[in-house]
Amino acid sequence: MRMDTVIMGGGLSGLACGISLAKRGKRVAIVASGQSTLLFNGGSMELLGHVNGKAVTNPLEAIATLPESHPYSKIGADRIASLAERIKLLFSDSGIEMTGSADANHWRVTPMGVAKPAWLTLNDHLRIDDLNNLPAKRLALMCIRGYFDQPNAMLAQGLRDLGFEVDMIEFTTDDITALRRSPSEMRATSLAKHLVSNNALRRLADQVNSLAGDTDMVLLPSVFGQSDSSDYQALQAMAKKPVRLVSTLPPSVAGMRMMTQLRHYFRMLGGTYLMGDTAVSGTFEGDRLTSITTAKLADMPLKADNFVLATGSFISRGLRADYERVYEPVLGVDVDADADREQWTHFGVLQPQAYFGYGVATDGNLHCLKQGKPIQNLYAIGSVLSGHDAIKMGDGTGVSLMTAIAAADHIRESK
């Protein structure tokens, strides 16, 4: 089968790249082995959160100071601002409503109550533009009885540390109590599936309205709206106070919602999304990749003019490590990683770890290298890339999106 572009990996970067190409009428197939790490996302995109341990206030300025090996530097710091606008458009076209700007980070709040710099945050999630000017004075932190994926005491303490007054209010409704029959599976995504009918939302809004007292804003765990924000909007319409959602431990409803919306938009544009299939190998001719094979299409190679490697990092198996080496398992392209295994990790799990920055080696145009030579029609994007650190720098989703659009541009400009 021949496509214009085949993308290996169906997560955030693969979908963003796929949408960008499909929108211009290209025939695109995405091979996605299972659900992606977007399901661990708390409802925000980060461009650049920290440099040398310091919180970044203006990402665009800070990006200009990054080393050459960072994916942003390969795109060109001067292009980031315009790409940022296009990415916002891509989200809104997909029905994902987010707010933020590339030259001024705002703060998102983690499930543990820690404020972290963010670029874009879903409109229904708690967003703090200025720590000195909080969006509310007194918060009603609504805690669902029997729900363990929100560590309430820590969250409340964290919010107080930020300067909020917090009323912790435990509550439940009949719909939620029914779910407790299966406590091990009482997760955000299960709640979101059962809190969908107008009646269930009405019962919840009634509880919130009667319990929220004199507070200015109601915080609820992010358990509303798996496929769009309509459940949240219905709830807000019934609630007497402004309602904001706080991200929960994964799997995340916000992540699932974004995944669903991006995938739906990609399909609407005519894209082919091969869910549950895995790219297993590729055939090279000189400095070009001519086709890949997948586990399920087996005897039918996928041929294309261009290919994109968006298989993610170690957790998504886009990178693998054994006792001797770090490697890229599908195409065997070059990786940037220490040869000496002793250097991969350092003592202390919260310390910076060298392996966080490992990934596929690319040239200045995001072409993958194989034995040191660029493959002219193969691009690497997202977490599989070397030279960035989602955990310590807070640049994971930004790199995924920026490199996705940059690679799509390279593909459109090629030949």
Add this chain to the structure above:
Amino acid sequence: MAERMQICNLSENNFEQCTKCSICTTVCPVAAVTTDYPGPKQAGPDGERYRLKDPAYFDKALKLCLNCKRCEVACPSGVHIADIIQHARMSASAGHHASLRDTMLANTDLLGTMANLVAPVANATLGLKPTKLVMDSVMAIDKHRTFPAYSRQKFTTWFKRHAAKQQDAFPNHVSYFHGCYVNYNFPKLGQDLVKLMNAIGYGVHLLEKEQCCGVALIANGLYKQAKRQARTNAASIRKAVNMDHRTVLTTSSSCTFNLRDEYPAVLKVDTTDVRDGISLATRFIYNLVDEEKVKLVFKQDYKRRIAYHTACHMQRMGWQLYSIELMRMIPSLDLQVLEQNCCGISGTYGFKKENYERSQAIGSILFKDISDAQVEAVATDCETCKWQIEMSTGLPVENPISILADALDLDATRKANGID
């Protein structure tokens, strides 16, 4: 040492690879509509840890699993979650007997043979309100369900009378595993396949001996019988593939998945040596076109708007692409590909009275998508999805092979492939 450790790290059904991320539960259609079912993570890998200690930890709620395999498709770690659940059900059922109702529902071929003999009577009777009420109360088969109509003539009878003789004359040959549905309920699909394959120069042949693939037997706990039938089918398929050098084609996604993957994984009847020789017809035809070995010429005026539903087992095989891309070759067909959602019938599951409401609740997302798509018909590769969607949406549901056969300009196709 290092390699040895990696080998020891392999576990049955990739059980040890589970990282407890719960992503499987987010896509489980059953857990989405009921709290009676604990979800695939708990029912699968989590519960398995307990069951390994003591089989008494088996949870009866596992019978609510549809075996739709969506959990396996979603799993980022390659764990065969549904297989773990199936194995647990199998071990727990040892020594138990299936009920009369389950035995009847599972024996699609026995029921079909009897019903074909008296098709007009059977169809009329099964559709009557009093019959439905009796079945509902005595057999616990839900009264909302209508049994698929039985054909007066079996596909195999038609084939032997009207088609068998001509088949040897074609330059190329395939075998056809028609399955129960084509044989007893809907011979037209088999006839469409013969028409289509003949037009591109392929003779179609029956297997030496075909029995029901057994997918319904597995679902209803009749494992011994399923194994017996699997061995018979495996032998016939082996003969077709190895001796006659014919690919065995199918027109049902669930039969295909069962023959290729469930036989070895669940029933331990090894078909891995001939796995590549078993193919859904759309995949086989797509590959022929892709490799430019055959040409399809379509009518220019086949103007229809159709939605494609990916059956769960189709997605598990990852083959929806073939059916979709083949239909996209039809010039004036407007094909809407639906988001993959379970229709809720899962073979015989939805026929059971205790499952009816759950079955409809599961399918509700899909039914809404179909009604939003504003189409005149739905295409899918699974016959039980067809019954469910027809009953729940009122729209006709067709197999992609039938759509292709209808849209094909037969004379022009024969000519393009050098067949007189």
